[in-house]
Amino acid sequence: MKISVRSVLAVIGTVGLLLAAAGPASAAHQPMPDGWSAANPASGWTRSWGYVDSTLAYSGFSGGARTTSYWGQALCTGGYNCTNYVAYRLQRNGAPDFVRGCATGSNATSWDERARRCGVRVDATAAPGAVLQWDASAYGNSAGHVAYVDAVFGDSILVSQAGCSGGASREVLSLAALRARGLGSGGVEFIHPRDLPNPGGGTPQAPTAPTAGTAFEAASNNSWLNLDPGTITGATDVAAMTVGDTKYIYTIIGGQVYEAASNNGWKNLPTGIAGAEAVAVTNMNGVKYVYTLKNGEAWEAASDNGWRDLPLGSVAGATDIAATSMGGVKFVYTLIGGTVHEAASNNGWRNLSTGGVTGASRVAAMAVDGVKFVYSIVGGVVYEAASDNGWRNASTDQVVGASELAVASVGTTKFVYTLVGGTAYEAASDNAWRNLSTGNVTGAFALAAASTPDGVKLIYSLR
Known part of the structure; x- marks a missing residue:
């Protein structure tokens, strides 16, 4: 979208969209526009004139985040483009990339049609997490x-938005005024890639910044005693694997991926992979592969190529990532809008939906005895889907209350590791997935797992 915020003021000031380049002091003298409903006096985040503030920092859209393109959207003055800001919010919510997925072009006027082509619901019903969209004629x-819908109360909604001139605002809009402008008749619509719970009367909370912590290792042959290697701090995500007798820990620190090896005193060394939000690893024929998400897109780097970081090119809009290998083929699993997708190295990384694995918040994967297994957390419950069963997603039943997920195998036995209230639990396929506390791995917020050739199971956690 290429539009001046100042032109916006002239166009729709009468319907209450005070998209201000000015700050709150001048806005405080604005009269309440015609067509507005009375603001909820108990809300705590609205004012009688409807204007809230002129910053988007509460959403995390500041600094480097503001000058990064999301879903391929254009960057305007200071990164304040309406489509780029909304794409940023949707990506953080785990919404699917319908903007690039089903049509070409870049302007906001086509977002409703793009959504319909991707099977995303478009209607006149407001919901937190939805997109408020105007066609060019209506705008x-x-x-x-x-604009992004932060919250809904009665006949009013709280939205946040940006414009190419460098302006931004967070304001309360009246649904009655929007209906007068075209809501319900096609000119103004709500797009629902992933609706969220209503925050109610309080101030919408900023997305939580990634938690950073120290990496710990616990082993099954040492009663899961949780030990600090002493070299890895400030990490926000963790992955792990073994190659031969060497154990490797991969962490994200300040967006950079680091590698620490057990045969090098766990010295934590930068790989040069930057801008990472999530990390997954696998190995094949002695080569280590690191997969990362950057702005929802999947990238691959290999140890035999100097960790040169290359985009898969087919995976976008992802919120979590896992990887495994089998029969000389590498497989990457991603969550896109809650659905698990699979991309394979022998298929040009074409990203295909598993179909059966939906509504998930986390994903993990492994290959055992020629079968690929995908594990996901759906509503706190861990599910298993297998490639030899059409990816039918079956509940483990026993593994509940989980927030994080990791997997490993020893022989043909599959092990699922979860965090429940910060404590690591282990469930095994040969024990009916009975979920047992490790006892010593506590206070964690991130989790990885691996196993050694001699059958020792390893848990790596961040706390």
Whole structure:
């Protein structure tokens, strides 16, 4: 979208969209626009004139985040483009990338049609997490406009938005005024890639910044005693694997991926992989592969290529990632809009939905005895799906209350590791997935697992 915020003021000031380049002091003297409903006096985050503030920092959209392109959207003055900001919010929510997935072009006016082509619901019903979208004709320009819905109360909604001139705002809008402008008749619509719970009357909370912590190792042959290697701190995500007798820990520290090896005193060394949000690893024929998510897109780096970081090119809009290998083929699993997708190295990394694994918040994967297994957390319950069963997603039943997930295998026995209230639990396929506390791995917020050739199971956690 390429539009000046100042032109926005002239176009739709009468319907209460005070998209201000000015700050709250001048906005405080604005009269309540015609068509507005009374603001909820108990809300705590609205004012009588409807204007809230002119910063998007509460959402994390500041600094480097603001000057990064999301879903391929254009960057305008200081990164304040309406489509780029909304794409940023949707990506953080785990919504699917319908903007690039089903049509070409870049302006906000086409977002409703793109969504319909991707099977995303479009209607006149407001919901937190939805996109408020104007066609060009309704907005009075050539590009249209989109805003992000933070909250809904009664006949009013709290939205946040940006414009190419460098302005941004968070304001309360009246649904009655939007209906007068075209809501319900096609000119103004809500797009629902992934609706969220309503935050209610309080101030919408900023997305939580990634928690950073220290890496610990616990082994099954040492009663899961949790030990600090002493070299890995400030990490936000962790992955692990073994190659021969050597154990490897991969962590994200300040967006950079680091590798620490047990045969090098766990010295933590940068791989040069930057901008990472999540990390997964696998190995094949002695080569280590690191997969990362950057702005929802999947990348691959290999130890035999100097960790040169290359995009898979087919995976976008992802919120979690896992990897495994089997029969000389590498497989990457990603969560896109809660659905698990599989991409294979022998298929040009074409990203295909598993179909049966949906509604998930976390994903893990492994290959055992020629079968690929995908594990996911759905509503706190761990599910298993197998490639030899059409990816039918079956509940483990015993593994519940989970927030994080990791897997490993010893022989043909599969092990699932979860965090429940910060404590690591282990469930085994040969024990009916009975979920047992490790006892010593506590206070954790991230989890990885691996196993050694001689059958020792390893848990790596961040706390």
